[in-house]
Amino acid sequence: MQKRQFGKLGYEVSAFGMGCMRLPRILKGDRSEVDREKAWEMIRYAADHGVTYFDTAYGYHNKTSEEVLGEALEGGRREKVKIATKQPFGVMRDLASGGGKTLPENARRNLEATLKKLRTGYIDVYLIHSIGERDWEGIKQARVIEEYEKFRAEGLIRAIAFSFHGDYAAFTQVLDYYDWGMCQIQQNLIDVDREATEQAIRDAGKKGCALVIMEPLRGGNLAVPPAPIKAIYDSSGIKRGAVEWAFRHLLNYPEVSTILSGVSTMEQLKDNIEIFSKSDAVAGSLSEGEKKLIACVREQYLSMKSIPCTGCEYCLPCPQGVNIPQVFGKYNDGVMFGTFEPSRRGYMFQTRGKEDAGQCVRCGACEKKCPQHIGIIGELAKAHQTLRGWVE
Numbered sequence: 582m583q584k585r586q587f588g589k590l591g592y593e594v595s596a597f598g599m600g601c602m603r604l605p606r607i608l609k610g611d612r613s614e615v616d617r618e619k620a621w622e623m624i625r626y627a628a629d630h631g632v633t634y635f636d637t638a639y640g641y642h643n644k645t646s647e648e649v650l651g652e653a654l655e656g657g658r659r660e661k662v663k664i665a666t667k668q669p670f671g672v673m674r675d676l677a678s679g680g681g682k683t684l685p686e687n688a689r690r691n692l693e694a695t696l697k698k699l700r701t702g703y704i705d706v707y708l709i710h711s712i713g714e715r716d717w718e719g720i721k722q723a724r725v726i727e728e729y730e731k732f733r734a735e736g737l738i739r740a741i742a743f744s745f746h747g748d749y750a751a752f753t754q755v756l757d758y759y760d761w762g763m764c765q766i767q768q769n770l771i772d773v774d775r776e777a778t779e780q781a782i783r784d785a786g787k788k789g790c791a792l793v794i795m796e797p798l799r800g801g802n803l804a805v806p807p808a809p810i811k812a813i814y815d816s817s818g819i820k821r822g823a824v825e826w827a828f829r830h831l832l833n834y835p836e837v838s839t840i841l842s843g844v845s846t847m848e849q850l851k852d853n854i855e856i857f858s859k860s861d862a863v864a865g866s867l868s869e870g871e872k873k874l875i876a877c878v879r880e881q882y883l884s885m886k887s888i889p890c891t892g893c894e895y896c897l898p899c900p901q902g903v904n905i906p907q908v909f910g911k912y913n914d915g916v917m918f919g920t921f922e923p924s925r926r927g928y929m930f931q932t933r934g935k936e937d938a939g940q941c942v943r944c945g946a947c948e949k950k951c952p953q954h955i956g957i958i959g960e961l962a963k964a965h966q967t968l969r970g971w972v973e
């Protein structure tokens with residue numbers, strides 16, 4: 582297993598980090614739960630085969646992911662690995678969730694619950710989960726970082742970090758605000774100019790901030806290339822699957838510390854470990870020809886979008902709170918990748934946050950502002966019809 586420096590925190594981690602957000606599941610009627618036996622087997626296999634970084638969160642798998650990880654690592658493996666977990670600002674604010682009377686009390690109780698579930702006395706990397714432009718001001722005002730500093734002073738956590746979804750401008754505001762131990766962003770061969778962008782990788786590297794990549798396969802979509810993409814890969818003459826191409830693209834950045842992959846089967850896990858253990862899967866190993874081929878794959882994917890939304894956000898804010906570009910992004914992903922399954926799961930979270938297309942009252946305010954002249958109301962209805970109804 583390739584190892585990488587974890588920013589300025591002074592230790593190395595495996596280049597492959599096991600994400601515990603898509604553990605194997607068992608369907609029980611209209612609900613599902615983690616298949617614990619299978620999940621324990623996978624986590625233990627990973628820990629025994631060089632994986633030293635495990636990522637989970639307070640809310641993953643209906644708040645059971647931390648517990649499953651803790652159970653799997655108990656009995657000697659926990660001390661050999663780093664655990665990263667996260668608490669979302671919304672959960673800290675929701676005083677009913679942790680039983681506290683104030684946000685600091687609540688955040689502490691949630692952390693205590695997390696430690697208990699993980700069966701450990703400390704967390705190596707504790708993240709504010711999924712910071713975005715919208716809640717950043719609130720996080721600063723609520724002095725969340727100061728609460729995390731108290732946890733660190735008490736030895737309950739060892740590094741303060743954040744995960745991020747948003748654009749580059751918002752990312753730089755967050756990154757420059759504090760001396761973070763780590764930041765976690767979405768990047769993959771399609772999102773080079775999207776989300777925080779690849780420039781965020783360079784910025785974090787310059788600061789010595791450990792950098793963790795999430796969604797390297799875009800919810801697994803990049804693993805199953807449609808015919809035009811497969812043809813591009815095949816034209817390279819290099820015997821390498823789509824998953825490996827996607828990982829190699831990210832491994833090529835020297836600033837990247839670890840790449841999270843949310844594996845759901847033992848087969849995927851073994852496949853990932855094999856890729857990350859290759860002696861040439863290192864920073865700077867891609868040739869100019871390989872980089873050009875990846876750029877070609879990106880262009881082809883992006884040309885396959887169905888709704889011509891550029892994500893400019895001129896249509897926002899919607900008075901009903903609909904996050905129009907995000908709805909269109911999920912729909913386009915489904916068309917691009919030939920499967921709507923990951924998009925439907927993501928849409929479930931958007932629905933919980935009341936930002937889904939079902940909130941639209943067809944007022945028409947957004948359509949007047951769209952420079953692409955998209956028939957937003959009709960497209961939203963189509964997307965809602967396709968994406969709704971995911972059961973977790």
Ligand code: SF4
Nearest residue numbers: 899941942944945947
């Ligand atoms: S038409 Fe729908 S999506 Fe557009 S602004 Fe009105 S409520 Fe929001």
Ligand code: SF4
Nearest residue numbers: 890891893894896951
């Ligand atoms: S204004 Fe149009 S192109 Fe821009 S994000 Fe909204 S729907 Fe997409």
